[in-house]
Amino acid sequence: MSTELSGITQPPMANGELIFEAPWQGRVFGMARALSEAGLFSWNEFREYLIKAIAARDREAEGDYAYYDHFLAALETLLADRGLVAPEPLETRCAEFRARPHGHDHGSE
């Protein structure tokens, strides 16, 4: 099946279920799949980005394998390369979110 992530790109799983250590990890996984299902890029293209991101990681600095950090980086690069989400608006939005007052809805963390 073309949607399979195996070998180096295999996501962390237990009991046959995906493991997300934080909700944002589930969100990025869901985003990548949903965007590819919507035809904005093919799953194989995303997988190429993921393989590159994982291969480029600094094993010593990383400590525990941070699969979803690489997943997020891959998605970000792919979206930038496609002109779907440019780096500048993304940084602006991140800064806005960081500046939110304490006690905002932490629903996505």
Next chain:
Amino acid sequence: MSEHENHPASQQSIRAEAIESLLIEKGLLSEDAVDEVIVQYNERVGPMNGAKVVARAWKDPAFKLRLLTDGTRAVEEFEFTGGQVEKLVVVENTPAVHNVVVCTLCSCYPWAVLGLPPKWYKDPAYRSRIVREPRRVLAEFGVQISSSKELRVWDSSAEIRYMVLPEMPSDSESTSEEELAARVTRDAMIGVALL
């Protein structure tokens, strides 16, 4: 999850949220689509392992024999990740016999090959009724088992997990193993659906 400023995870969650909000604003994505993927993926990835096992058994009589003789060992040939299979017993549907799996005590389930159990599998009504009135329960699933066919109900336990080897669809003799696997459903491997 409470994280303070500059904590790496918190930075990642902000980036993820920022990307999602930008994509939604551009109309490229909806929140529901993301939710849907997560649910769907969990339901599909698990049973995919079992489907591969079934497809190989259909194509390869020697494997099928190994599978029916010692399910646990036969499944090891696949090197599935995601955990150890407890003792796995595979029961074969034939023109004369239909098998269905339950766990009357709790919800023991061969998750290494089938992923997560569906909600109804844990439901007390299914667990008791499939033993008492299996033909009626199967009919409610849309599966009619004629009274001339033997019906076997297998009660899973912590030690033994059962999986059904469904009958191969009659129109699929020349289909590849991979294509066959795509036709195998989770419910067919529990025994509450036919293919």
